[in-house]
Amino acid sequence: MQSLQELLNEHPFFEGLDESTVSMLVGCAQNVHFRPGEYLFHEGEAADRFFVVRRGRVALDVHVPGRGKAVIDTVDDGDVVGWSWLVPPYHWFFDARAVQEVSAVAVDASCLRTKCDEDPSLGYAMMQRVAQVMYHRLQSARVRLLDLYGADRVG
């Protein structure tokens, strides 16, 4: 069985971090598993950790009154779920649901925030990685807003 250190070392989100930095993060991390249909978190709850997805698929759901639940994004192995842990007031904005069997490493937010405060270079490295996730999600949402696959009335 792989150690937490090995799991984090080989995850793309932590690529480029040196061994000692990763071992510092291990103190904030734990292995978690979710069965299909189980929720990693719900909208409005405290964003007290984030999830480094190692295997499986997570759907980000939102309840639309009158229309039921809709999936607005999915996160697969190699990606991370959640950035609300980094931005006050630290509350989840969506639900996160395991679509398949999910194995992940949960990183305690308060523990990590403390380490980031104590070590600005770690804070910067984490911010760079989270910013990249946010950038991709924002671009994805913007392009989908254009509804490119919708029909133009032409002929």
Add this chain to the structure above:
Amino acid sequence: MSAEVTAPRPEVLRTDALVPRPFRVTETHRETYDTVTLELESLDGEGLAFAPGQFTMLGAFGIGEVPISISGNPARPDRLVHTIRDVGGVTRSLCEAQPGDVLTVRGPYGEGWGVSAAVGGDVVIVAGGIGLAPLRPAVLEVVEARRQYERVHVLYGARTADDVLFGVDLATWASDADVDVAVTVDRAPTSWPGRVGLVTDLIPRAAFDPARTLALVCGPELMMRYVAAELVDRGLPPERVRLSMERNMRCGVGLCGHCQLREFLICVDGPVFSLAEMLPLMGVREL
């Protein structure tokens, strides 16, 4: 003063190039709420040989004609297949055609995907929305000669799960032909077990050797721009990325100029171009 008239492109001046042939609808399949696939056979008994990526000018008597990509199997020239989205008067009429109805066909026209350039290497096919229809013949050609290719990826983005085209084909290619098929949709109900997100998100997950890969891309132009950028980021040379461009094609044979894209006429020089040819033009707003 003597003015020399430049001769039009000789290769498009076949005497029969503008003459429509009658084809009878033999079968219809409703793909989605606004998209229909028609199977047709010619009334003269001669099939219509085509290269994947080519199109015909498909017409309804008394209504008009429109350029429609061929979506059938290139190994079956006896059966012309078109997948049509209802986006206006002519396409609505075509979508409403029933078995026994006779339509007009001119073509096939244009330059195709040139799939054989991928033999011996990897193939990455990226489609968005109705863009899977012009790519279907290319996938069928690859699947038919699967052993001649290394890794084959079909990456497909659709608006919703209900808008996914050729669902049976996608499943068959994945299960029977060792093709890596990945589908993503823009939004979905919670019953959808697949991916939700952009088709570009599928590219980093596809394993291929950029130096030995041919990429074929078809979809809305903006989507193709983003996909092309992602493929080039992965190391594909622009010459090995092919795009199917769409403009207002009318004559189909390079005479009328409606589909001009600067120095190109889409109907005869394309519709398939390399990214190297299109890259300087794709960001020009006036085009």
